[in-house]
Amino acid sequence: MGVDWTPARVRAGVDANELAALIAEDARLNHLHGRGADFAPGVTWQQPAPELTELWHDTNRRLRACLEIPVDGEGYWYSFRVAVIARNPLFPEEWRDAAWTTLPPARAAAEVTRWHHRYAEVRDGLRPTPAEADLEWAGDFFTWVRPWIDDCYGLYLWS
Template sequence: MPAAVRDVARRDPGELVRLTRAHARLAHALGSTLRTDPPEETSPPEETGHDAILARWRELDERLCSLLVLDQDRSHRVGVIGGNPVFPPEWRQAAWATLLPDELAGWAVRWRRWYAETMAGGFRHYRDRLRTWDTSRLLAETQEDLLTTAQTTLDRTNAWTRRPAFVEARHRVFALPAPPTAPSPGPPPLTVEDDRAEPGQREHREAVTRHGELLDQAARAFSRVVPGAFKRHPPALPVAEEGVRDPWVEEFFDWLDPVVRAGQGLYLWI
């Protein structure tokens, strides 16, 4: 939600910065944000245990809110940036934080420029690596869930677990090779001219695509022969689309403009 900085907070801007960083770090630790985990993880909190982390977060949140003027009648979901595969993973992660006015002004320019360039077909090589990286992570999560589900059937004695079609489908799941690990896409290029393909980029994409097909086939075969509670339907994988506009992002930009013009920041409300 929009947040203005109180005059009292301007006496020690360093405290405000430290508070926003710790506030975001603890929110991640509580699992209250959509973690996209870019190549560099958020530092783990010094506190351990959910109750201790929550107590510390509440303490910091109270202090942070005392230094800000919150516009509680206006808010927007962070996921428009923080969960959007259009944007680089580092940028998604950075969105899950309270952004002070100067920070927000800078991010607003970057978000808009990136979105406009990608809609125009820019950063093609980087976006190809990003899509491969996102897909490889999604495949790993999907396969882990499928394997866990198949393993839970080992102790079942129902009639359907003795059918040859089920035994074959479960074996197919267990026989899946480990999903390929794609490297992170690297830092986002500063300009379209800086966007270049990297060695092995096509090979990584093809390996991930092949594995996605294997996993999809195994999941569908398994789901055809098990009761509803055990069925697993692979999620839709990211696809290469050029110039497909995102109404949610564009609505967010319209919502954000007056916030930036008013010299406000954004408070992370969880």
């Protein structure tokens, strides 16, 4: 099972501070559960305590309740792998590390713009292409995400 972004809008009436707190807690708990974590050679991931797993599920349910998530004609969420940014050496390490979270609409627009700018610089030969960078996959992502961003959607992280 992978980790994906799916387009999402914030429901009317959701408190911005509550949403920000839920996103931060969800990101923290995702990391504790191995989503987005890179472990050094020889370091083994340890399953968090059951109460942390329940807190993670509860936090994610509360976050999801704040969002409107569109579905396709078959009832499935639209999605794209977070790894397109988070595991792609095309982008600086700190950007990749920061990608493992839900991005509300304004932040999603800013991040996608920044990521696309870097992608375009490399694609157009203005920056060297990092070893193992996946330009084609990144291009597919920008084609997928741009209409959602233009329609004021954010990106909800789910796994």
